[in-house]
Amino acid sequence: MDLKSKLISEYKELEKTLTPGIARDEAIAAFESVGFPAKKNEEWRFTNIAPITNGSFTVRMDSAISRKEIEKYKEYNFDANVIVIHNGHYNGELSKIHNTDSKIIIGNLFDAKNIKSAAVKNHYGKSALAAADGFTALNASFSEAGVFVLVKKNARLEKPLIILNITDSNDTMSNTRNLIILENNAYADVSEVYYSENKNVSNCVTEIFLSENSELHHNKIQNDGIESFHVGTTSVHQEKSSRLYSNVISWGGAFIRNTLNSLIDGEGIDCYFRGFYLAKENQFIDNHTLADHAKPASHSNELYRGIIDANGSTVFNGKIMVRKDAQKTNAYQTNNNILLSDDASANAKPQLEIFADDVKCSHGATTGQINEDEIFYLRARGIGESEARKMLLSAYAREVIDEISFGQMRELVSARLEEKLSS
Amino acid sequence: MLSIKNLKAKIENKEILNGINLEVKPGEVHAIMGPNGSGKSTLASVLTGKEGYEATAGEVLYNGQNLLELSAEDRAREGIFLAFQYPVEIPGVTTTNFMKTALNEIRKSKGQDPMTAGEFLKRLKDKAALVELDPELAKRYVNVGFSGGEKKRNEIFQMAMLEPKLGILDETDSGLDIDALKIVANGVNKLRNKDNAFIVITHYQRLLDYIVPDFVHVLYKGKIVKSGTKELALQLEDEGYDWIKEEVVS
Numbered sequence: 186m187d188l189k190s191k192l193i194s195e196y197k198e199l200e201k202t203l204t205p206g207i208a209r210d211e212a213i214a215a216f217e218s219v220g221f222p223a224k225k226n227e228e229w230r231f232t233n234i235a236p237i238t239n240g241s242f243t244v245r246m247d248s249a250i251s252r253k254e255i256e257k258y259k260e261y262n263f264d265a266n267v268i269v270i271h272n273g274h275y276n277g278e279l280s281k282i283h284n285t286d287s288k289i290i291i292g293n294l295f296d297a298k299n300i301k302s303a304a305v306k307n308h309y310g311k312s313a314l315a316a317a318d319g320f321t322a323l324n325a326s327f328s329e330a331g332v333f334v335l336v337k338k339n340a341r342l343e344k345p346l347i348i349l350n351i352t353d354s355n356d357t358m359s360n361t362r363n364l365i366i367l368e369n370n371a372y373a374d375v376s377e378v379y380y381s382e383n384k385n386v387s388n389c390v391t392e393i394f395l396s397e398n399s400e401l402h403h404n405k406i407q408n409d410g411i412e413s414f415h416v417g418t419t420s421v422h423q424e425k426s427s428r429l430y431s432n433v434i435s436w437g438g439a440f441i442r443n444t445l446n447s448l449i450d451g452e453g454i455d456c457y458f459r460g461f462y463l464a465k466e467n468q469f470i471d472n473h474t475l476a477d478h479a480k481p482a483s484h485s486n487e488l489y490r491g492i493i494d495a496n497g498s499t500v501f502n503g504k505i506m507v508r509k510d511a512q513k514t515n516a517y518q519t520n521n522n523i524l525l526s527d528d529a530s531a532n533a534k535p536q537l538e539i540f541a542d543d544v545k546c547s548h549g550a551t552t553g554q555i556n557e558d559e560i561f562y563l564r565a566r567g568i569g570e571s572e573a574r575k576m577l578l579s580a581y582a583r584e585v586i587d588e589i590s591f592g593q594m595r596e597l598v599s600a601r602l603e604e605k606l607s608s
Numbered sequence: 609m610l611s612i613k614n615l616k617a618k619i620e621n622k623e624i625l626n627g628i629n630l631e632v633k634p635g636e637v638h639a640i641m642g643p644n645g646s647g648k649s650t651l652a653s654v655l656t657g658k659e660g661y662e663a664t665a666g667e668v669l670y671n672g673q674n675l676l677e678l679s680a681e682d683r684a685r686e687g688i689f690l691a692f693q694y695p696v697e698i699p700g701v702t703t704t705n706f707m708k709t710a711l712n713e714i715r716k717s718k719g720q721d722p723m724t725a726g727e728f729l730k731r732l733k734d735k736a737a738l739v740e741l742d743p744e745l746a747k748r749y750v751n752v753g754f755s756g757g758e759k760k761r762n763e764i765f766q767m768a769m770l771e772p773k774l775g776i777l778d779e780t781d782s783g784l785d786i787d788a789l790k791i792v793a794n795g796v797n798k799l800r801n802k803d804n805a806f807i808v809i810t811h812y813q814r815l816l817d818y819i820v821p822d823f824v825h826v827l828y829k830g831k832i833v834k835s836g837t838k839e840l841a842l843q844l845e846d847e848g849y850d851w852i853k854e855e856v857v858s
């Protein structure tokens with residue numbers, strides 16, 4: 186049986202046991218009709234998903250993880266709210282939620298009180314549309330775990346929230362689903378951290394709604410093992426004067442596809458997309474982004490940088506859309522790639538679609554080698570060649586990593602970077 | 609200290625240096641002058657080990673060892689310093705971090721422990737004062753957004769930080785106004801002592817009013833065609849290079 190039929194039949198078996206209250210039947214019907222993205226789909230043209238569709242993955246999986254095991258993850262011990270999701274199951278016992286502010290809700294999205302709440306009803310599935318894409322449809326069909334964050338008007342989540350996703354099952358597909366809602370003037374800092382081992386697919390969807398003058402710092406940090414597949418969509422809806430700071434760090438996994446969209450639906454919005462990716466042996470990392478300017482006088486700014494070694498390959502596809510009404514838009518995008526080997530490849534595809542006439546937009550993409558004049562300059566001061574290379578690569582990556590505002594997270598990511606550049 | 613004998617070198621199969629002879633002893637300052645394209649920067653590149661510059665004949669001994677066998681970083685660790693004609697910008701690396709790494713790599717190669725933070729900061733402050741460099745500049749990315757003059761001054765600052773035995777200054781004076789020139793020259797003079805030496809490459813005599821050389825050499829078409837004392841520089845200033853070119857032809 187092919188994977189599509191297998192998953193549809195699993196749905197039929199599991200249907201009765203899945204948390205009610207969301208439009209699952211519609212989602213599986215959408216999956217049945219659109220299926221997995223085909224090569225001719227423009228958004229997936231350079232992304233070979235055959236390693237996933239040729240696999241035999243089940244959505245059934247068990248979770249057992251001890252406190253001792255979880256404590257090995259540095260993030261777990263950070264000064265933060267931490268939610269543990271293991272093998273697609275929300276682990277309330279190991280989660281640590283310090284928040285006591287009654288204007289803030291943090292918990293499992295699929296708890297009855299959350300899933301039935303008006304806030305969820307009004308937002309769930311409204312940004313990441315199940316009909317838009319097969320993976321999103323699958324997620325909406327099967328998702329049973331994920332984090333709900335609601336920060337009400339004028340409230341501020343004092344400690345950052347870390348969603349620690351750990352997956353170690355074999356031949357499974359997990360479908361986690363997060364929903365983050367910031368009301369007017371609210372503030373939060375949320376990191377999704379992924380660690381996968383063994384052969385499995387993480388199919389994750391995060392929806393984010395930012396109301397007027399709210400501010401979200403959102404990090405996605407992918408530390409997966411060499412057999413894992415990750416397909417993730419982060420779909421954002423920004424209203425007037427809201428600020429999004431998104432940092433995506435990808436350096437694990439056999440296959441990563443990140444889709445990041447923001448609908449810039451008001452004036453005075455700031456939308457920052459930053460990404461750093463490092464692809465080595467047999468790794469494929471694909472980032473698709475869309476800054477969708479629907480209203481006038483907002484600002485988006487994107488910087489994605491990659492290092493590609495051995496036979497690693499990457500895709501960066503960044504679209505800036507400026508709709509007819511979005512006059513006075515400022516939109517900038519830069520993508521840089523450094524290739525460290527002859528077999529490495531980087532596919533960079535910036536797209537500008539501009540339907541307004543009074544805008545400032547720019548984009549630039551570069552792909553090249555490390556600059557030998559810079560290397561020589563460092564060596565001429567006594568710095569060894571490999572140290573010089575490391576220094577330059579580190580500096581290059583840090584211009585992205587330094588943007589992570591959560592200090593402990595930034596330091597951990599920086600330390601990991603140094604390790605990765607040394608190995 | 610440095611003994612260059614009949615050095616020939618090529619880049620991309622083009623013969624640039626055609627048999628250079630030069631002896632530099634501790635405590636000396638040698639000026640190398642010559643028209644554009646005569647091979648001055650090429651000589652500096654060959655001495656500092658830049659890739660692509662291939663010595664095809666002759667030898668270079670530095671304190672008795674075959675310099676051409678050493679990697680660029682080992683030459684620097686042995687005390688050779690080049691102030692670049694065109695300093696390179698290094699985005700993302702601050703001058704402070706650059707110098708800390710360089711100093712500690714040099715120390716490591718000698719089996720010494722890294723400098724303490726206190727020692728390093730003191731040196732940074734002292735040396736910045738020596739070349740009248742605003743210490744704030746050291747917090748910025750190396751040469752990024754610096755003016756031409758600031759870049760040149762940053763080279764001399766780095767030289768002061770690393771205290772080389774042999775400093776090679778490649779047209780450090782070009783692009784400097786007279787005040788900056790005096791500051792740079794003053795910095796170099798303060799670094800001079802009986803144990804170190806400098807090769808000052810320049811196009812103009814002007815710098816040599818402030819850094820007074822013991823010897824002046826004229827490089828032309830990849831060869832030292834004339835050597836003398838500082839009076840030679842004055843003569844070149846007055847009469848240009850044409851008479852040298854004529855002498856070479858005849």
Ligand SMILES: Nc1ncnc2c1ncn2[C@@H]1O[C@H](COP(=O)(O)OP(=O)(O)O)[C@@H](O)[C@H]1O
Binds near residue numbers: 620642644645647648
């Ligand atoms: N990387 C290079 N590739 C090819 N030719 C070069 C290169 N660098 C310098 N040259 C040539 O070598 C000659 C000497 O250059 P250079 O050493 O820079 O002279 P100077 O510093 O005296 O002005 C010039 O003819 C120049 O064009």
Ligand SMILES: [Mg+2]
Binds near residue numbers: 649693
């Ligand atoms: Mg030159």
